[in-house]
Amino acid sequence: MTEKVMDQWSLVLPSTQPPLADRMTRDLGGIYTLWLRDVIRLWRDRIRLVGSFIQPLLFLFILGGGLSPRLGALGGARGGQSLGYQDFLFPGIVGMSVLFTASFAGVAIVWDREVGFLKEVLVAPLSRTAVVIGKILGGATNSVVQGSLILALMPLFHLHPHLGQIAGAFLVMILIGLTQTSVGILLGVRMTSSQGFMVLMNFIILPLFFLSGALYPLDRLPSWLSLASRLDPMTYGVDLLRHALTGIHYFSVATDLLTLGGFLLVISFLSVHLFNKTD
């Protein structure tokens, strides 16, 4: 056995910088590896998945169930049909579930720093850009899985999207997941304490959620609230989700996609930039 291993031992190593294509392959492999680790950990911690299932249920059935009888049918400025409050709320809570999970996915990078594992990643022959992308993908996957658990409750509501619309909803969940994980990672890159991260995140996550229109229609808002909602990138994600699942929407698909996509690009670029400059 020893001899065979020794044969493999002398690896042929490139002595100068390999061509760009090789470096890309190496980085892609690294991104996949980092993602895979997050998926394995997600699977191992599946109890936590169930645990974070509770909060959205409270919103859906207690807040939704409580308000539904008192509120009439809600419609969108552009959407044709009208819906009961609980059905209106449903896409917003799917969005919330993705938003919350993705936000705290950013803490993973802080945890890795705390337990020392980040160093193992940082001394690997891998660009920092690849590390950030891998972490974003891992966190987004986590949040999309969480969101899908809520989405699976759809038969309980009066929503009848066809398959294409459900596929659309998945794409939107991925987009929200990527965006919010990037926000989490941007905040986590320089942080050394996960407690500090949690406190900071709580400051950010609730305004993002409340302003996003997950809980109320965006037409006929007081002008200050309308403005604040328009400044919240999550608004466009929730709008897309609601559009896909119910047909109700307040912005055009193009506006939603461009705003959310643009925000994602800026934030992920900033994360990569900041991480590259961190020792």
Place this chain on the structure above:
Amino acid sequence: MIQADDLIKIYKTRTGKRIAVNGVSFHVKEGEFFSFLGPNGAGKTTTIGMMVALLSPTSGRIKIDNLDVTKYPHEVRQRIGIIFQDPSLDDRLTAWENLEFHGRLYGIPGPARKKRSEFLMEVMGLSDRRHDLVRTFSGGMKRRLEIVRGLVHAPRLLILDEPTLGLDPHSRRNVWEYIHTVRKEVGMTVFLTTHYLEEADGSDRVAIINQGKIVALDSPERLKKSLGPEVLILKVQDKEAFRNYLFDCYPSITEAIREEEGGQLSFPMPQERAESPWEFLRSLPFPILEASIRRPNLDDVFIRYTGQGLADGGQGKNSGGDQ
């Protein structure tokens, strides 16, 4: 394998700047077992940071396997396996998953990854625990697993940064036995930092580092021999008078005089005197209450070159014995 030339690393701090590494140069040959011996804060870990491109030198240059570290960081990292001072495993994953993760990050194809992991786990005595979560491992087992992991991508150079820090004496000995075994099996260059003398004693060459500078560099044997053949430990009535006498008559050993725990003074046999220790003792104008002789160890070498013991922490430059 390693060529470091005049490395300097200056950190900016709030109060100004701190020189962590101050002009360090050393060359390590292929296959050599090379040690950095010095107290905490001497600049050992900073030097390693520059070797693996986590830190960029303020000035100076470092080459690994003839590659400039700053120019080819990833190519250099591919050639290095590193065991950090602090644990760096993912303890929510199994041992095997940690190895898989590492192998993939370094672009090692599946079959080679598997083969090497199995082989190294066998050598390090971890085979039967391969599918257990790392959080169930003892400190010593985690260290051994980290060594396995550091070797999965077949590095040419293994860096061990205080590999037995925080382990109990039994685990320390055990980890070292495994390190020697795997070195015999695989035969890579080893760069060790430590503040334990006995760990540095086993290496081919030792660089004694203090306050960011290499103060001596040679094989442990030669370093010890440079102190002369014997160290004397004497107990006298009037310690201070005796110390002053030695300062005046034997300037070559003034740096190396140390007070032992029992109040004795220990120092290498002065090389000004060619005769035997016995003759030397008789020449002293002091009544000797107690005398013993031993061979010099690396601690004596360290005291000789830095004016203090390793355990003293390596801050000031006064003699280390006034406990």
